[in-house]
Amino acid sequence: MKYANDPSWKKMRRILFIGFWIGWVTMLVVAIVIIVQAQKCPSRPDQKWYEKETVYEILPESFKDTSSKAYNGAAKKGDGVGDIKGIKLQLKYLKDIGNRILYINSMYQSNDEEHLALVDHTKIASLFGTMEDFEDLRKEIKKREMRLIMDFIPNHTGKLSKWFLKSQKKEGKYSDYYIWSPCDPNTNSYPNNWMSVKGGRAWTYDDSRKECYYHQLESDKPDLNLWNPDVKQELESILRFWLNKGVDGFHVQNVQYLYEDKNLKDETLTAGKPGKAYSDFEHNHTVNHHKNIKILQSWKAVLDSYNTKRGREKALFVTAGNDLDTTRSFFDAGVSIVRISPLSQNGTSLSERIETQLKDFNFGRIGWMLSNKDTSRLANIASPLHTKAFLTLQETLPGVPFNYYGNEIGMIDHPTLPVPWKYRTPMQWNSKGTGFSKNIKWLSNPDNYTHLNVQTENATGHDYTPLKVYIKLKNLRQKESFQWGTMVVFRDGDLLMYTRKAEGFPGYLVAINLGSKNLTWSFFETTGISKNVKVVFHTHKKDNTAFNPSERSYKLDAGHAVVLEFD
Structure with a gap:
């Protein structure tokens, strides 16, 4: 304290004090100016996992067969047919080419070739493997940070379902699990004029119950009665069963047909039509019933109850036609993704049809689907010349691309097989045709498999094959x-x-x-x-x-x- 009162030290302290505050204020002003003038970071929307990635659609019977080679004609069930283990084996390929979401078509126990006439919604068809195989697949998908979407088929069951067998006998609550009504085929007396999408009347007489049951699709797929609370509870239980297995979401099959008019009113006959075919009627009582939206909301609520934290959301997908109002109503119901085709029915040229669709559906979380198991492959929409152009279209539109297996290599419809099998031929893995199975394939491939396959398109020197273009597009799609x-x-x-x-x-x-x-x-x-x-x-x-x-x-x-x- 010897110099505390020295005038020169007092002056020095005053100068240092003033200098400190001037410096502090200057730095504060500079910081404020920098913050104000600096360009603001652009905002990023809160995207869910199902809004970011391409969905890869797999027909399990046609993707990869892991059955061992059958000798001396000792073929067994499943030989030459794709299976669950085959999907697991090819997960590396799927992720390497940029896919993070798998949508696997129906693998459930059924009594038809298309695996839609379900016997049990909660059992895996033995043709594809076991529940243990499925659980192993799910674990591997999670390990690779991928997602799994499965079919949900609530519109109908098969005739061998225990529900239908009990309903035939009018056993307890099962009596009204389906839509039954008195009829007499001998006198051509039916409940109403409803027709099946697949042709003929939508009513089939059952000898056991002595009544007709309603089927929007084929007669081996009787429609469930969704007006029945017990049926709705059964369907919710099915969702919970698979959600508990770790499934990330569902695609609702035949969403447009879920409800029908409760009073079975006649549909309106189009003027000038004879009333013999499905297309002769306006389907105002059997298609897109307003109750469809209500039940979708209830299913979405079930899925939402499993959303434990960010990144674990469960997704609900549907496929719609070209009806704008219906598509918007699906979004209003909380549906995660609505799949449509980018090809409008209106327009004289391919480019005009696409332009119309893009302008009409430039909203919401649209899923762009150029082909599936019931329609021509992407390479057949115009010609194989346009394969890479259509891949570009699908990957660069707003929304979610849905790629049907094999489209990434330009697979084509089989030239001689009938519909729908011509769209479902086995995945072309190599030039020898042996990459899919060691056994005789359940369907033959077009002859071009020798040069149009994963092995060839991955080969060094082929920089612009459809597969390599597909991969380049995946990288481009990551841009904001x-x-x-x-x-x-x-x-x-x-x-x-x-x-x-x-x-x-x-x-x-x-x-x-x-x-x-x-x-x-x-x-x-x-x-x-x-x-x-x-x-x-x-x-x-x-x-x-x-x-x-x-x-x-x-x-x-x-x-x-x-x-x-x-x-």
């Missing part, structure tokens, strides 16, 4: 603008174009030549984009061209697609 960016659609003749742009991130222009002629085009004239752009993806060649669309055109061959990046 493709994940949640808005879309604006343009079309000029056979050239379909659309932009994807998320605020604060680079935007993209996707251009697809859906015609049969090569085009040289000014993207500026059609889209108005005048900024510099750079090619970041091409379906057929390496191209990193940078240019200004207002100053030059771009050549795009028939069946080719290109993606341009802009700021």
Whole structure:
């Protein structure tokens, strides 16, 4: 304290004190200026797992068979048919090519070839394996950080279901598990004029019960009576059974047919039609009944009860037609993803049909499905020339792509098999045709399997095979603008174009030549984009061209697609 009162030290302390506060205030002001002037980080939406990834759809009987080779004609059940162990064996392939969500078509115990006439909703068909096989598959899927979607079939059962067998005998509560009504086929007397989607009357006489039962589909698939509370409780129990097994979600089969008019009213006959076919009627009492939405909400509530924390949400998928109101109502019911085709029924050309659909359904969590087990493969929609163009379309639209197994390598419909089997041929794994099974396959493949297969398309030097383009598209799809960016659609003749742009991130222009002629085009004239752009993806060649669309055109061959990046 010797110098505490020394005038020079007092002055020094005063200077240091003032300097400290000036420095502190200056740093504070600078920090505030930097924060105010700095560009704000663009916001990111809270996307669920089912909104981010491509869904890979598997027909289990056609994916991979692990049965050992049968010798001396000693074939056994399941030889030459895909199975659960085969799916597990190929999980590495599925993840390596960019898929994180698997949707496996019905594997349940049934008494029909399509595995839809269910005997038991909670048992695995022995053709595909055991419940232990399923549980092993589920564990491996979880280990690889993938997701599993299964079919949920609530509209009907098979005639060998214990429910139907008891209902035939009018046993207790099971008496009204199905839609029964008095009828007399001998006098052509039926409950009403309802027709089956598959042809003929929707009513079949049952000799045991001496009444007719209703079936929207084939007669071996009697419709459940969803007006019955016991039936609804049974269906919820089925959901809980599989949720307890670790399933991540469900695709509701035949969602449009769930409820029918309770009073069995006649449907409206279209003027001028004879009333002999399903298409002769307006299906105002058997399709898209308003109660369908209510029961979807109740099923979604069951799934939501398993959402224990973020990332563990359970998803409910449905497939819809081209009805905008119905699609919106599914979203209102809480459905996670609504699958539709990007091909509208309205339009004279392929590009116009797609343009119409993209503009109409540019909302919500749409799932884009170009093919499935009941429709032509992606490569057959126009021609194999357009395979990679359609893969580009599917992966760059807002929403969720659904890829049917084999489309990623350009598999085609079988030229001689009947519908629907021509769409369901075994996965083409190698050039020898032995990659699917060591035994005789349950269906034959088209002859092009020798060069159109996973092994060949993965080979070194083939940089733009459909499979390698599929993988490139998966990487491109991770960009923010493709994940949640808005879309604006343009079309000029056979050239379909659309932009994807998320605020604060680079935007993209996707251009697809859906015609049969090569085009040289000014993207500026059609889209108005005048900024510099750079090619970041091409379906057929390496191209990193940078240019200004207002100053030059771009050549795009028939069946080719290109993606341009802009700021």
